[in-house]
Amino acid sequence: MSQRQKWVLILDFGSQYTQLIARRVRECGVYCEILPYYAGVARVREAHPSALILSGGPASVYDEGAPTISPELFDLGIPTLGICYGLQLIAHLLGGRVESASDREYGPAQVRIDEKKGPFSRLDRESDIDVWMSHGDRIGALPKGFVPIGTSANTPFCAVACEERKIYGLQFHPEVQHTPRGKEILESFLFDVAGLLATWTPASFIEEAVADVRKKVGESGRAVLGLSGGVDSSVAALLCQQALGERLVCIFVDNGLLRQGEGDMVERAFAGRFGLNFDRVNAQDRFLSALAGVSDPEQKRKIIGRVFIEVFEEEARKVQDAKFLVQGTLYPDVIESVSPRGGPSVVIKSHHNVGGLPERMHLSLVEPLRELFKDEVRRAGSALGLPHELLYRHPFPGPGLAVRCLGEINAERLETLRKADAIFDEEIRAFGQYDKVWQSFCVLLPVRSVGVMGDHRTYEEAIALRAVESTDGMTADWVRLPYDLLAKTSTRIINEVRGVNRVVYDVSSKPPATIEWE
Numbered sequence: 001m002s003q004r005q006k007w008v009l010i011l012d013f014g015s016q017y018t019q020l021i022a023r024r025v026r027e028c029g030v031y032c033e034i035l036p037y038y039a040g041v042a043r044v045r046e047a048h049p050s051a052l053i054l055s056g057g058p059a060s061v062y063d064e065g066a067p068t069i070s071p072e073l074f075d076l077g078i079p080t081l082g083i084c085y086g087l088q089l090i091a092h093l094l095g096g097r098v099e100s101a102s103d104r105e106y107g108p109a110q111v112r113i114d115e116k117k118g119p120f121s122r123l124d125r126e127s128d129i130d131v132w133m134s135h136g137d138r139i140g141a142l143p144k145g146f147v148p149i150g151t152s153a154n155t156p157f158c159a160v161a162c163e164e165r166k167i168y169g170l171q172f173h174p175e176v177q178h179t180p181r182g183k184e185i186l187e188s189f190l191f192d193v194a195g196l197l198a199t200w201t202p203a204s205f206i207e208e209a210v211a212d213v214r215k216k217v218g219e220s221g222r223a224v225l226g227l228s229g230g231v232d233s234s235v236a237a238l239l240c241q242q243a244l245g246e247r248l249v250c251i252f253v254d255n256g257l258l259r260q261g262e263g264d265m266v267e268r269a270f271a272g273r274f275g276l277n278f279d280r281v282n283a284q285d286r287f288l289s290a291l292a293g294v295s296d297p298e299q300k301r302k303i304i305g306r307v308f309i310e311v312f313e314e315e316a317r318k319v320q321d322a323k324f325l326v327q328g329t330l331y332p333d334v335i336e337s338v339s340p341r342g343g344p345s346v347v348i349k350s351h352h353n354v355g356g357l358p359e360r361m362h363l364s365l366v367e368p369l370r371e372l373f374k375d376e377v378r379r380a381g382s383a384l385g386l387p388h389e390l391l392y393r394h395p396f397p398g399p400g401l402a403v404r405c406l407g408e409i410n411a412e413r414l415e416t417l418r419k420a421d422a423i424f425d426e427e428i429r430a431f432g433q434y435d436k437v438w439q440s441f442c443v444l445l446p447v448r449s450v451g452v453m454g455d456h457r458t459y460e461e462a463i464a465l466r467a468v469e470s471t472d473g474m475t476a477d478w479v480r481l482p483y484d485l486l487a488k489t490s491t492r493i494i495n496e497v498r499g500v501n502r503v504v505y506d507v508s509s510k511p512p513a514t515i516e517w518e
Contacts, residue, residue, distance in 0.1 A: 006030075006031075006050040006195075006196050006197060006199075007030065007031040007032060007033065007049055007050055007051075007196075008025050008030055008031070008032040008033075008049060008050065008051045008052070008053060008190070008194075008196070009032070009033055009034075009035060009044065009047060009049035009051070009052055009053075010022055010025070010032055010033070010034045010035070010052075010053045010054075010055060011034075011035060011036070011037045011039065011052065011053070011054050011055060011069065011086075012034050012035065012036050012037060012055050013037045013054065013055050013056065013057030013059070013067045013085050013086065013089070014037075014055075014057040014058055014059065014067060015055045015056035015057050015058070015083075015084070015085070016474075017055070017056060017173060017175055017176060017474070018034060018055040018056075019034070019373070019474070020175045020176060020472070020474055021053055021055055021083065021175045022034055022371070023175075023373045023376070023472060024174070024175045024182065024183060024186055025053070025186065025190065026200055026376065027183065028183065028186060028187050028190055028191075028198060029197075029198025029199060029200050029201065030190050030196050030197075030198060030199075030200055031199075031200040031204075032053075033047075033371075035047075037054075037067045037068070037069055038067070038069075040070070041069075041070050041072045041073050041076070044073060044076065044078075045076060049078060050078070050079075050194055050195075050196055051078060051079045051080070051081070051189070051190065051193075051194035051196065052073070052078050052079070052080040052081070053080075053081045053082075053083065053086070054069075054080065054081070054082040054083065054085075054086025054087075054089060054090065055083060055084075055085070055086055056083050056084030056085045056086060056134070056135075056173065057084070057085035057086075058085075059085065060088075060098075060100075060136070060137050061085075061088050061089055061092040061098050061137070062098070068089060068093070069089070069093070071093045071094065074090075074093070074094065074165065074167060077165075077166075078166075079166040079167075079189070079193050079194040080166065080167045080168070081119060081168050081169070081170070081189050081193075082167075082168070082169040082170070083169075083170050083173060083174070083175070084134065084135055084170070084171060084172070084173060085135075086169065087139065087160065087169030087170060087171055088135075088137055088138075088139065090143075090167060090169050091139045091141075091142065091143055091146075091157075091160075091169070094143035094144075094146075095143040095144060096139060096140075096141050096142050096143040096146070097139070097140040097141035098137050098138070098139060098140065099137065099138060099139075099140035100136065100137055100138075101135065101136055101137060101138040101154060101155070106133060106134050106135075107132070107133060107134075108130060108131070108132060108133075108178060109130075109131055109132075109133045109152050109153070109154075109172065110128045110129065110130060110131070110152060110153070111128065111129050111131050111150045111151065111152050111158050111159065111172060112126070112127075112128055112150060112151050112152070113125055113126065113127050113128075113129065113149070113150050113159075114126070114148060114149055114150055114151060115147070115148075115149035115150075115161070117149050117161050117163060118149065118161045118163065118166075118168040118188065118189065118192075118193055119159065119168055119170060119174070119185045119186070119188045119189045119193070120149055120150060120159065120185065120188060121188040121192045121193070122184045122185075122187060122188040122192065123181065123184060123185070123188070129179075129180075129181050130178075130179065130180055130181075131152075131172035131173070131174075131178075131179045131182075132172060132173050132176045132178035132179045133152070133155075133171070133172050133173070134173060135171060138154070138155045138157070138171060139155075139156075139157035139160065139169075139171070142157060142160060143162075145162045145164060145165065146160045146161065146162045146167075147160065147161055147162075148160055149161045150170075152171070152172075155171050157171070158170070158171045158172065159171070159172075166193055166194075168189065168193070170185070174186055176475070177471070177475065202376065202379040202380040202382070202383045203383050205372070205376075205380055206239060206242075206380055206383055206384065209239055209243075209368045209369075210239060210242050210243040211243075212368065213239070213240055213243035213244065213326075213366060213368055214243045214244070216324070216364075216366055217243070217244060217247070217323075217324050217366065220247075220321070221247065221321065221323055221324060222244070222247045222248070222249070222319060222320070222321045222322045222323065222324070223240065223244060223247065223248050223249070223322060223323075223324035223325065223326050223366060224248075224249045224250075224251050224312060224315065224316050224319055224322050224324070224325055224326070224363070225237050225240060225248060225249070225250045225251065225325070225326035225327075226251060226252075226253065226308070226312065226325070226326070226327055226328075227250040227251065227252045227266070227270060227276075227278070228252065228253075228266070228328075228396070228398075229252070229262065229265065229266035229269060229270070229390075229393075230328070230393065230395070230396050231374065231377055231378060231381065231390070231391060231392075231393060231395070232328030232329075232330055232369060232374075232377060233327075233328040234270075234328075234381065234386055234390055234391075235328065235369060235377050235378075235380055235381040235384065235386065235391075236326055236327070236328040236368055236369050237250050237270075237274070237276060237326075238274055238276075238381070238384040238385070238386060239368050239369075239380070239384060240326050240366070240368060241274065241275055241276055242384070245275070246277065248276070248277065248326070249277045249279060249319045249322065250270065250276050250277060250278050250279065251279045251281060251312065251315050252266055252267065252270070252278065252279065252280045252281065253281050253283055253308065253311050253312075254280060254281065254282050254283060254284060255283055255284060255287040255304070255307075255308070255400060256283070256284025256285070256287050256288050256411075256414070257287060257304070257399065257400030257401045257402050257414070258400055258401070259396070259400075259401070259418060259421055259422070259425075260418040260419065260421065260422040261422075263280070266280075267280055269390065274385075279315065281311060281315055283307070283311050286307060286311070287304065287307050288409065288410070288411060288414075290303050290304075290306075290307050291303055291304070291402065291409045292408075292409075292410070293408060294408070294409070295406075295407045295408045295446075297403060297518035300399060300402045300403065300409070300518070301399050301402075301403070304398070304399045304400075304402060312325055312363065313362060313363070316362065316363055317362075322363065323362070323363060323364060324363055324364050324365075324366050325363035325364070325365055325366065326366045326367075326368065327365065327366070327367050328367075328369050328377075329367045329369065329370050330369055330370070330372055330373065330374060330377065373471075373472040373473075373474075374395065374471075374472055374473055375471055375472060378391050378392065392435065394434075394437075394438070394439045394440060394441070395438070395439050395473070397516055401414055401417055401418070401421075402518075403516050403517070403518040404417060404421075404441060404442065404443045404444065404516065404517065404518075405417050405443075405444045406443060406444060406445055406446050406517060406518060407445075407446030408446070412499075413444060413461075413499075416444060416461070416497055416498070416499045416500060417442060417443075417444040417463075419493075419496065419497045420442045420444070420463045420493045420497050420500060421441055421442040423489060423492045423493050423496065423497070424440065424441070424442050424465055424489050424493070425440070427485055427488055427489045427492070428440050428467070428485070431481075431482060431484075431485045433467075433479075433481060433482075433485065436469075436479075437467045437468065437469055437479045437481075438468055438469050438470040438471070438473075438476065439466075439467070439468050439470070439476075439515060440465075440466065440467040440468075440479075441466055442463050442464065442465060442466070442493075443463070443464040443466060443506075443517045444461060444462075444463060444500075445461060445462045445463070445464055446461065447461065447462050448460060448461055448462075449462060449501065449502050451501030451502060453501065458501045459501075460499050460500055460501040460502075461499055461500055461501075461502075462500065462501075462502040462503065462504060463493055463497075463500050463502070463503045463504070464503075464504050464505070464506050464517070465486065465489065465490075465503065465504070465505045465506065466478075466506045466515070466517075467479040467481055468509075468510070468515055470510075470515070473515065475509075475510055475511070476509060476510040476515050477509045477510075478506060478507045478508060478509055481505075486505055489503070490503035
């Protein structure tokens with residue numbers, strides 16, 4: 001494809017931000033792919049990338065079994081940028097010295113630009129920029145041919161360059177939002193150093209993804225898709241409909257874990273529209289029966305995943321020649337579970353649609369959105385013609401209310417959560433805040449507290465309100481909602497929802513918390 005003629009290869013050394021690097025590169029209009037650090041020189045040479053980026057990672061270059069690469073990689077003549085651990089590895093392999101920093105740097109810092117070169121070519125010399133640091137080691141001595149181009153208070157070689165070989169390194173993370181000028185830094189490397197062009201767009205992604213789906217499914221194969229009505233599955237449905245037409249059957253599994261009125265809303269939105277074959281399956285009793293007595297969040301997710309697959313197996317048998325299952329898995333889903341290309345990312349929590357299908361499954365997996373972030377999915381969806389109200393619905397987890405109903409799940413507690421969540425949604429919209437926040441929802445806590453209603457003592461559960469702002473789900477901050485909104489929501493929930501006598505507001509950011517409570 002045209003967008004692959006000049007592209008970037010990112011080598012993953014286990015950083016939780018590796019996929020963010022990919023996202024930032026694509027925001028610059030440049031196509032990129034990720035491979036694990038152990039891909040090997042031969043594989044890199046065969047791939048013919050126009051530039052290399054070495055990600056950060058949790059290891060020290062001196063750790064036993066630390067991820068590494070062959071120094072021959074630097075003899076391929078490919079412009080290279082090392083970030084954090086990637087920089088340290090470059091220095092270590094090419095004859096420099098890496099040392100333990102006397103003062104670790106985690107969080108905001110300032111870097112002084114000493115030379116307007118390489119990744120700093122679009123910034124002003126002798127100026128300070130705000131950056132985000134996350135490292136315990138630093139460069140103690142540079143390899144031959146390298147010069148410093150940026151310094152910080154604790155890191156004399158915070159940015160380095162070997163212009164002759166077009167190899168550069170940054171001790172900080174330009175890919176995160178906390179480095180405000182990070183995009184300019186990456187653009188400097190991509191466009192000024194590597195000579196790439198901004199040719200990758202959602203439209204070009206759609207063209208390639210449609211072709212990939214057609215190739216995988218074949219000329220006569222049929223596929224079923226799990227259509228939940230969320231952004232991810234909706235975009236995946238329209239994309240695969242372009243690829244397969246009538247050979248795609250969209251199955252909406254009503255698992256009893258949806259928000260208030262959501263099942264009927266999804267049916268109205270898609271049944272008989274967009275040229276989709278739409279089939280609604282009512283499986284509420286089956287999911288709730290499987291979840292009875294289970295309170296552990298990982299067990300919930302695995303049970304939901306298992307039952308989901310079982311339902312699809314049964315429904316797929318009704319679709320003649322169906323051999324493929326389409327899912328709307330995204331990058332954030334993958335990076336929090338296991339690195340999608342085999343890199344050593346730390347597992348945080350599992351996702352019901354990540355990790356492949358069991359061997360007994362008779363359907364092969366198709367994930368056309370696996371390498372996109374949420375905002376990229378929305379841009380692709382807009383190009384596909386999805387309306388705004390569907391594209392900009394707040395994200396909803398695959399396991400649904402099961403991971404927002406903490407503790408044991410039953411129909412009564414789910415109904416309590418639905419009613420509270422509907423009230424919060426109504427008030428968020430009434431106060432004009434819905435499109436200003438990335439995600440908002442209620443969590444039912446298995447915590448009882450004493451209250452007073454009228455002249456009677458109560459001992460009931462609590463609802464936590466959660467609203468966050470984010471762009472990709474990798475990091476998030478809690479939203480400072482108007483007090484009047486919180487007050488009205490709290491009053492309505494306590495007065496209108498039986499079984500709740502206390503409402504609290506979650507003021508935790510990600511990290512260290514996650515967006516969902518489970």
